[in-house]
Amino acid sequence: MLANVSRMFATDNQKMHTQLFHYHKDKLDAKMIDFHGYEMPVTYGGEQGGVLKEHLWTRENCGIFDVSHMGQLHVRGKDAAKYLEFLTVVDTQALAPGQATLSLLMNEMGGIKDDCIITKVSDEHFYVVLNAGCKEKDLKHMRNHLNRRKFPDCALQYQSETIRSLIAV
Numbered sequence: 002m003l004a005n006v007s008r009m010f011a012t013d014n015q016k017m018h019t020q021l022f023h024y025h026k027d028k029l030d031a032k033m034i035d036f037h038g039y040e041m042p043v044t045y046g047g048e049q050g051g052v053l054k055e056h057l058w059t060r061e062n063c064g065i066f067d068v069s070h071m072g073q074l075h076v077r078g079k080d081a082a083k084y085l086e087f088l089t090v091v092d093t094q095a096l097a098p099g100q101a102t103l104s105l106l107m108n109e110m111g112g113i114k115d116d117c118i119i120t121k122v123s124d125e126h127f128y129v130v131l132n133a134g135c136k137e138k139d140l141k142h143m144r145n146h147l148n149r150r151k152f153p154d155c156a157l158q159y160q161s162e163t164i165r166s167l168i169a170v
Contacts, residue, residue: 016040019069020166037133039070066169072136073160073167074129074143080152081127085119088146096121106131106139115139130167 017039025031030046044052058064076085082093091104101120108114117139118130131139143157 019067021067021069037070041070063170068169069166070133071167072131072140073165075158075160076127076129077125077156078154079125080155081125084152084155085127088143091119093119093121093127098123114142
C-alpha cells in the first residue's frame with residue numbers, strides 16, 4: 002500500500018532499473034545515464050543508433066520510449082472520482098472508460114503542484130501517472146489528502162516499476 006512507498010525509491014547512491022534495463026543495455030547497446038535515480042537510455046549503438054538517426058527515425062516513423070520510471074498509481078473505490086476531483090482540475094466522472102486526460106495536481110492554496118495523467122478504467126477505478134522526478138512528493142501529497150471522512154471508500158495503490166513497465170509511443 003501507499004504507506005510503504007518510501008521503500009520503493011532509491012537512496013542517493015543506488016541507481017534503480019526498470020524491467021527493460023537489460024534490454025536497453027544488452028540488446029540495444031544503449032548509453033545509460035542517470036535520470037531521477039534511474040539508469041535510463043539516452044542513445045543507442047549500432048548502425049541505427051545515434052542522436053540524429055534516432056531523431057529522424059522517430060519523426061519519420063514512430064518511436065517508443067520506456068517511461069517505467071514514472072509513478073504509477075491506482076485509485077479505487079466509490080469515492081475515487083470525488084477524491085481525484087478534489088485534488089485535480091479534471092472532471093473525472095465525465096471521462097469515458099479507457100479515456101485519459103492530462104490534469105493538474107493542486108496544492109492547498111489552489112496552486113499547481115504538478116501535472117499528471119489520469120485514465121478512467123471504470124467508475125470506481127482510475128489509473129494515475131505521476132512525473133518521475135516528483136512522484137515521491139506527489140504520492141505523499143495525495144496520501145496526506147486522503148481524508149477518510151470525506152472519501153471513506155477510496156484506496157491508493159502504488160504500482161511498482163519493478164512489476165509493470167510503462168511505454169510511451
